[in-house]
Amino acid sequence: MEDAPALERIVRELLASQRLAVLSTETRGMPYSSLIAFAAAPDLRTLVFATPRPTRKFSNLSENAQVSLLVDNRSNREEDFAEAAAATILGTARETTGEERESSLALFLGKHPYLSSFARSPECAIFRVEIEAYYVVSRFQSVSELHVRR
Amino acid sequence: MKVLLPIDRAAGEERALVGGKTLALARLGTAGFSIPRALCVTTEAYRRFVESGGLHGAIARELGRKRFEDMRWEEIWDAALRIRTLFDRTAWPVTLDQELREGIRSVFGDRPVAVRSSAPGEDGVTASFAGLHESFLNVKGPAAVLDHVRRVFASLWSDRALLYRKELRLTPAGSAIAVLVQEMVPAERSGVVFGVSPSDPDQAVVEAVWGLNEGLVDGTVEPDRWILSRGAGTVISHHAPVREKRVVPGPAGTVLSNLPQALSARSPVSEEEACAVFRLALEAEAFFGSPQDVEWCFGKEVLHVLQSRPITTRPAPDGSDDRSWYLGLKRSFANLKNLRARIEGELLPAMGREAEAQASVDLPALADGELAEEIRRREAAVRKWEGIYRDEFIPLAHGVRLFGQFYNDAVAPEDPFEFTRLLSGTGMLSIERNALLDDLAQRLRADRLLAERVARDGKGDPDFESRAARLFRDYGDFFGSAGSEAGRKGILSLLLEMSRRPAVPPGESAGNGAAMRDRFLSRFGGEARDFAVELLDLARDCYRLRDDDNICLGRLRSALARAVEEQSQRASGRGRDGAGRIGSGVTIETLNDPSSPPGGGSPPVMESASFLQRDRQLVGHPAGPGFARGPARVVRETADLFDLRAGEILVCDAVDPNMTFAIPLAGAVVERRGGMLIHGAIIAREYGIPCVTGIPDAVHRIRTGDILSVDGYLGIVTRAEA
Numbered sequence: 001m002e003d004a005p006a007l008e009r010i011v012r013e014l015l016a017s018q019r020l021a022v023l024s025t026e027t028r029g030m031p032y033s034s035l036i037a038f039a040a041a042p043d044l045r046t047l048v049f050a051t052p053r054p055t056r057k058f059s060n061l062s063e064n065a066q067v068s069l070l071v072d073n074r075s076n077r078e079e080d081f082a083e084a085a086a087a088t089i090l091g092t093a094r095e096t097t098g099e100e101r102e103s104s105l106a107l108f109l110g111k112h113p114y115l116s117s118f119a120r121s122p123e124c125a126i127f128r129v130e131i132e133a134y135y136v137v138s139r140f141q142s143v144s145e146l147h148v149r150r
Numbered sequence: 151m152k153v154l155l156p157i158d159r160a161a162g163e164e165r166a167l168v169g170g171k172t173l174a175l176a177r178l179g180t181a182g183f184s185i186p187r188a189l190c191v192t193t194e195a196y197r198r199f200v201e202s203g204g205l206h207g208a209i210a211r212e213l214g215r216k217r218f219e220d221m222r223w224e225e226i227w228d229a230a231l232r233i234r235t236l237f238d239r240t241a242w243p244v245t246l247d248q249e250l251r252e253g254i255r256s257v258f259g260d261r262p263v264a265v266r267s268s269a270p271g272e273d274g275v276t277a278s279f280a281g282l283h284e285s286f287l288n289v290k291g292p293a294a295v296l297d298h299v300r301r302v303f304a305s306l307w308s309d310r311a312l313l314y315r316k317e318l319r320l321t322p323a324g325s326a327i328a329v330l331v332q333e334m335v336p337a338e339r340s341g342v343v344f345g346v347s348p349s350d351p352d353q354a355v356v357e358a359v360w361g362l363n364e365g366l367v368d369g370t371v372e373p374d375r376w377i378l379s380r381g382a383g384t385v386i387s388h389h390a391p392v393r394e395k396r397v398v399p400g401p402a403g404t405v406l407s408n409l410p411q412a413l414s415a416r417s418p419v420s421e422e423e424a425c426a427v428f429r430l431a432l433e434a435e436a437f438f439g440s441p442q443d444v445e446w447c448f449g450k451e452v453l454h455v456l457q458s459r460p461i462t463t464r465p466a467p468d469g470s471d472d473r474s475w476y477l478g479l480k481r482s483f484a485n486l487k488n489l490r491a492r493i494e495g496e497l498l499p500a501m502g503r504e505a506e507a508q509a510s511v512d513l514p515a516l517a518d519g520e521l522a523e524e525i526r527r528r529e530a531a532v533r534k535w536e537g538i539y540r541d542e543f544i545p546l547a548h549g550v551r552l553f554g555q556f557y558n559d560a561v562a563p564e565d566p567f568e569f570t571r572l573l574s575g576t577g578m579l580s581i582e583r584n585a586l587l588d589d590l591a592q593r594l595r596a597d598r599l600l601a602e603r604v605a606r607d608g609k610g611d612p613d614f615e616s617r618a619a620r621l622f623r624d625y626g627d628f629f630g631s632a633g634s635e636a637g638r639k640g641i642l643s644l645l646l647e648m649s650r651r652p653a654v655p656p657g658e659s660a661g662n663g664a665a666m667r668d669r670f671l672s673r674f675g676g677e678a679r680d681f682a683v684e685l686l687d688l689a690r691d692c693y694r695l696r697d698d699d700n701i702c703l704g705r706l707r708s709a710l711a712r713a714v715e716e717q718s719q720r721a722s723g724r725g726r727d728g729a730g731r732i733g734s735g736v737t738i739e740t741l742n743d744p745s746s747p748p749g750g751g752s753p754p755v756m757e758s759a760s761f762l763q764r765d766r767q768l769v770g771h772p773a774g775p776g777f778a779r780g781p782a783r784v785v786r787e788t789a790d791l792f793d794l795r796a797g798e799i800l801v802c803d804a805v806d807p808n809m810t811f812a813i814p815l816a817g818a819v820v821e822r823r824g825g826m827l828i829h830g831a832i833i834a835r836e837y838g839i840p841c842v843t844g845i846p847d848a849v850h851r852i853r854t855g856d857i858l859s860v861d862g863y864l865g866i867v868t869r870a871e872a
Contacts, residue, residue: 001216001846003754004763043760078207079323082214135766139214141866143767149760 002138007146008044011134014071014087015040015047019112021089022070023049025060032060038069039111045148047089047129048096048104050119058125067093067129081140088135093127101126153195153246154253157188157330167192169268169328174438174458181437183430184454187333189257190268191299193326195246199303200326203240209233209307209322215769215865220846223309224825227551228771230309235558235566237304242296250299254292254331262288262334262399265298266457267305269327271318282311282318283327287364288334288399295331301559302329313473334399335454337362339418340447341373345431346380346461353386354378356427358418361396363445363456364404370482371395371406374417376424383428385421395484401677406484419448426453434458483685486549490691493546497538498695498702504531505705513716521717528710535703543699549692550827553685560673560682567826572667572686573693574836579701580807580829581836586621587645587811590614594649605646608639618642640792648815651796697807697829704808753850765851765869771824772865773831774841778818782856784849785809799858803849805830813837818860820867822848842867 002010023036034057040047047069051058061067072086096104104126109116118124134146151167160168160176168176172190179185200206212229221229242250267283284305286298305311306327311318319325341358348355357366357373365371372391379386393414397404419427427446430453434442438460445456508528516524550573557569593614594601604610610618622638667686674682756763783798785791791812794800800816802809804823810833813819819834824844834841840862845851852858857870 001220001754001765001768001851004756004758004761007763008758008761045760077323078204079210081207082210134761139216139769140211141767141864142216142769143765145764145766146761147764149757149762 001142002136002144004146007134007136007144010085010136010138011044011087011146014073014085015044017073018071021049023057024068024070025057026064026066027056027060028063032056037108037112037115038071039108041107044134045131047091047131048108048126049129050105050108050115050124050126052121052124054123061093061095061127065092065094067091069129085136085138088137089129089131090133090135091129091131093129095125096128100128104128151192151194153192153198154250155190155192156257157185157190160190166270166326167194167328169193169270169330170459171266171268171457172328172330173268175330175455178434178437178455178458183434184452186264186335186454186456187257189253189331191250191329191331193270193328195250195299196303196306196326196328198243198246199240199300202243202246203237205236205240206322208236212236213307213312213322215771216844216846218315221844222824223313224828225771225844226312227309228824228826230307230312231551231554231558232566233307234301234304234555235562237300238558238562239564240300242300247296250296251292254295258292258295258331258333260291262290263295264330264332264334264456265289265295265302266330266332267302267327268330269306269318271325281367282314283308287362287404288402290402294402299329299331303327332456335447335449335456337447337449337454340445340456341366341418341427343427343431343444343446344461345428345435345441345443347377348461352380354380354428354431356419356424358424358427359396360393360409360413360418361398361407362404363397363447365395365397365406367445368482370484371397374419376419376421378425378428383425383432385424388417388421388424390417405677405681423448430455483552483688486546486552486688486692489542489546490549490688490695493542493695493699494691497542498698501535501699501702501706504535505702505709508706508709513713518720521713521720525710525713525717528706528713532703532706532710535706539699539703543696546692546699547696547827549688550696553689553692556682556685557670561670568666569689570693570826570832570835571663572670573690574663574832578694578697580697580810580833583621583624584811584814586617586624587641587648588653588814590617590621591645591648592653593617594645595653601646601649604642608642636789640789644792644794644812644815647794647796651815693827693832697832700807700829704806708808754847756851767869768845768848768851768867770820770842770844770846770865770867771826772861772863773826773828773843774819774834774839774862776818776838776840776862777860778840778862779857779859780817782820782852782854782858783816784852784854786849799860801848801852801854801858802830804828805833807833813839818842818858818862820845820848820852820858820860822846 019037020035021038022033024031024033026032036049036051038047038049069089070086071089072084074080074084105119108119108126119126131148133148135143136146137143155163155168157172157176158179160172161180163173165173168190175185175188212232264285264287266285269283284302286301289295289298306325311320339358339360340363341356342363344355347353356376356378359366359371359373366373374391375389377386378384393409395406396409397406430446431442431444434444434455441461442458443461444458447454447456511524513521513524554569557572558566594604600610600614604614609615671679671682778799780797780799782801783790783794785800785802788809791809794812794815796815797817799818799820800812801820803821805819805821805828807829810829813830813833814837816839818840819830821830821843822845825831828843831841831843840860842860842862842865845867852869859868859870
């Protein structure tokens with residue numbers, strides 16, 4: 001069973017190695033999940049993603065900023081049940097503007113340079129998620145929480 | 151790719167397909183050595199079997215429950231048994247079954263064969279891992295052969311192999327094993343030859359026994375030993391043992407039998423024959439280009455090679471390597487029977503006498519110097535018995551494992567630990583003690599006035615007091631601190647707590663245990679049935695004695711603790727700092743099983759600069775079925791047990807039989823030490839209480855008062871949201 005430094009390493013590796021996360025938003029009691037490209041800040045306290053404004057997730061986020069994301073390193077083999085790790089992320093998302101939008105965009109494109117035209121398009125919103133906690137699942141069912149110190 | 155190959159066609163194949171043993175023998179065969187007729191079930195057959203059964207993922211999950219470094223050898227054994235049972239319960243894919251069955255029938259019919267492991271990694275030139283996987287002798291008929299092939303497959307994941315998993319580079323997806331099905335040579339005499347002696351490079355060693363080699367290899371039969379000069383090829387010395395036994399084919403498998411008198415007077419091989427065996431090793435050495443360790447036998451006066459492998463040593467231990475000790479825990483049936491007789495007849499009574507002698511010493515009456523001497527004596531006694539415990543008592547646990555494997559092979563139960571239900575109800579000391587406690591609790595339950603009186607005055611009526619006195623006289627030592635006034639108070643408070651809830655009788659399995667026993671034994675007939683009865687009997691004794699020996703050791707340890715307590719009381723009475731080396735409170739650590747690492751280890755780091763950790767779901771082993779939810783009671787010292795309230799979840803580092811008196815009160819048991827056959831799990835199952843073992847850092851990660859859900863079916867402990 002891992003201790004805090006080891007869990008932090010697992011989270012850091014997951015966020016660095018994975019390009020995509022499942023983002024869950026909500027509207028009127030209905031959960032809604034979508035696959036997004038993301039990039040995490042080096043201090044693991046925030047992450048950023050991009051979405052065009054006409055999307056369902058954008059509309060949901062305007063109503064409720066509470067989000068959950070799932071990042072995992074599964075490879076779709078039997079061994080995943082023992083070997084894969086997953087982090088459920090809890091946090092609050094907000095759209096960035098001005099200078100913060102520029103720095104968030106830089107973080108995002110640093111990881112996903114091939115998404116430049118998408119992310120820089122005028123109708124694309126750049127969101128930043130303030131992370132409250134990671135729930136780390138490893139070895140199939142071992143679950144530990146890492147709560148961000150504020 | 152081929153799933154079955156005659157040995158005379160295997161010489162040119164890859165080691166990865168046929169394994170080391172097959173390849174070496176096949177090459178010797180082509181060079182003209184006399185080898186038994188054989189078929190190789192290849193690693194391709196293993197792969198097809200494992201893939202069709204979906205076993206990769208199941209093995210990975212079994213081995214991935216926790217970090218391998220965190221697994222104790224008991225947990226490794228448990229994992230290996232679960233994997234083996236999984237293989238036993240997995241059917242052969244239909245086409246593979248047909249192909250193998252027909253191939254085996256056409257070559258061997260119903261004639262007896264040996265089914266031997268032939269792992270690609272086992273006999274490398276640089277390292278030998280002989281004996282990590284299984285082999286079976288005297289197996290008859292294609293159906294039985296296929297059952298045993300499956301068991302050899304499973305032994306790729308045996309407890310022994312798992313200990314060396316790093317060196318063997320074992321991975322569920324990457325590893326495979328082949329099996330050599332070899333005609334049984336009707337061997338009158340057999341043995342092993344080391345082309346180069348492990349102790350002198352100029353010498354060779356020939357070991358020989360009457361009957362089959364199995365007795366020599368597992369250490370049950372002591373061999374004649376011939377030392378030869380490598381240069382001259384002549385005998386330097388001959389050591390003749392007392393020859394009493396030999397291993398011979400039974401109705402199925404092998405049996406150890408008494409050696410006829412005519413044979414016990416003679417060495418199995420003459421001096422000329424020993425030289426011939428040595429020459430065989432030299433020829434094999436010349437053929438392979440390195441010194442060989444050869445298993446051989448004489449059948450009808452013809453010398454056969456059964457297997458040949460390069461002489462290598464196990465990779466050098468790094469100093470802290472206990473693995474050879476673990477390997478030594480595997481004992482043969484005969485060996486275990488002797489051990490049982492010695493423990494029951496000599497060691498436990500001697501321990502009891504020592505404890506009684508200590509109990510008769512009037513500590514307060516001793517002068518300071520005498521008390522110091524008494525403490526030294528008791529320390530020496532504890533050290534001595536801890537050594538015996540490690541060397542003799544712990545190996546006895548293998549009797550239970552031997553039976554477990556035998557039971558699972560015969561029954562292939564869904565629950566790999568079903569066999570433990572046949573072992574309970576043996577009148578363990580700890581259950582007797584608990585029955586006395588129950589009796590007292592029952593009196594309090596039936597008589598509320600008596601309960602009020604005990605709660606108020608710390609004393610009951612004369613009848614209650616005389617029964618309590620009996621409990622303290624016979625079992626007082628077992629409570630660790632119960633010799634003291636605080637201990638008595640603690641027990642009374644525990645009894646009052648027990649009286650507030652309905653009685654839980656232990657051993658409810660006793661009734662259906664009889665039916666289970668009949669069902670199990672009905673699978674055998676004749677001699678095989680006798681063996682099953684004897685093995686069950688041995689396992690039941692091992693199960694009981696392994697609990698009792700801890701109770702006895704607990705008495706010696708608490709006798710030491712009492713003497714130390716006396717000394718520290720005297721010191722504090724004189725206003726000095728306590729002189730006790732252990733301190734006034736006996737900690738759980740000193741009561742621990744010496745085979746387990748002390749205490750709960752150091753607490754894990756639960757925070758970093760950016761994060762605070764909180765564990766939500768902890769995974770261990772399902773050691774007692776059932777589900778319970780309730781507040782945690784973390785127990786670090788024996789005295790903490792007296793605070794246990796009915797229905798609380800008992801959380802501790804390692805339950806020792808001296809602590810199990812509190813278990814009937816607990817809603818569930820959670821412990822750090824892992825295993826299915828450890829004391830906490832045994833007692834929890836006797837009372838039908840859910841139990842999860844092997845939770846790393848349990849006493850650090852869980853706090854008293856945390857609301858826990860304990861799933862004893864899956865081995866999971868979940869903490870409720872704060």
